[in-house]
Amino acid sequence: MNSNLHPGQSKSGAAVLCEEISRAFAGTGLVLDHISFQIQPGEFVALLGPSGSGKSSLLRLTAGLDRADEGRLAIDARQGAVSRGFVFQEPTLIPWRNVLRNTTLPLELQGWKIDRAKPRAEEELRRVRLADFAVRYPHELSGGMKMRTSVARALITRPNLLLLDEPFAALDEPTRHALQQQLREIWSALGMTVLFVTHSISEAVFLADRVIVLSQRPARIILDSAINLPTARAEALRTSLNYVEEIRRILAVIPNPAANT
């Protein structure tokens, strides 16, 4: 999988080591059942699984928003401190802050002066193609624009680990496709490690260089495989035979829910 990395890419990505992680919740019981995997610096990994399989729980653990009951989770930035960016399922923008000030929020929380944070925010907004909407408020934006703001906010701390929790699930298909491609481009340009949670096989295959497939709850890893597609992912890929072949390969390991009903 390292063959997919761009030159110099691994420099700005963090490595993730997840060893025998288990997590149970009151009410739902065991959600994660001894999960182990390793992510190399600069890898783009999709975490695929059915709804309620615990993939979001795993992502929250990785983000440091929750603690595992058992196991070891280590994140190692080769250079400098670990910095995480998180894109939630919903855009989770602050309604009384405009696009620019929503984007500067993480830096403000870390004590940056707003004058110093603004140029950085403008740069990230250009990256997600929202530069012209900096003074708009969340309620004036479309769903896709809100999500792009949320991505810009996650990028502003220059994270070496970007975590995304089904960020495009609520968007219409053309918007979702456009954002998938933009995310892939952003990753190519910045080279951080990406962990992308989704329940869509086609999304996982289009975006990632490697997929980790979780079973139904309690989640175990049922497949951990590289995606054999070129590094550059263009729109045309979606109708290519190789793409369909990769989807078919992953579908084959996933139990068909219709068989149980």
Place this chain on the structure above:
Amino acid sequence: MKPNARMSSLLPPLLPLFVSMGVFELAVRFGWVPSYLIPAPSEVFRSLIDDRLELATAAWTTLSSALVGLLLSFTAGTLFAIALSSSDLARRAFYPYAVFFQTVPIIAIAPLLVIWFGFGQPTVIASAAIVSVFPIIASTLLGLKSTEPALIDLFNLYSATAKQMLYMLKIPFALPQIFSGLRIASGLAVVGAIVGEFIGGGGLGSVVDSARTQQRIDRVFAAVLISALLGVVLVGAVNFVSALTLGSWHTSERKSS
């Protein structure tokens, strides 16, 4: 809004007012209702004009007592709610007493206030503050507790301090609830001020009290009318500030576009 449209939106609430005033006027004029029970609307109107100076001074006294009381209850209530919201233990220890305190009728403790604060404005202000504090505590607490969990996650992700969490997220997020508590409290502050004035003296409360002993029912009605107007003015002022503050972002204040 065009003048015609304004007329047609004002007409439905004004029509019952004019009709009922007409009915009462006739009822008193024809002697169906004795004028010592219900005054003719024209009598009330005359009292409003004849006693305008005394009523205006009394209204100003009541309004300023209610405002100072509201300011006190808003400050104390908000601080109390913030303290309770920051600790589960504190909330469980003290919130039941806030609820219990609210059920004690103000009219029953008003004599105590006179003992503590003497006759005059301090008693009136204390009465207005006590009556209006609970809705502020309850709705501020509710607002502080209802912050979107994903936004709390976001703040935690960037290791926000408790102070940042409070000032940059929880308090702004609670503003709509804080304003709705303030709206209820502002009406109650006028009620509390007038109850306080029944016992502590001054303002519209004593105008009502003395007019009652003089059997001047028209003046009682005139004072009651003005005290109701004071409540409306206060609630309107809160609505105005609320629209100014929340106008740009909150759904409850946003004009449908």
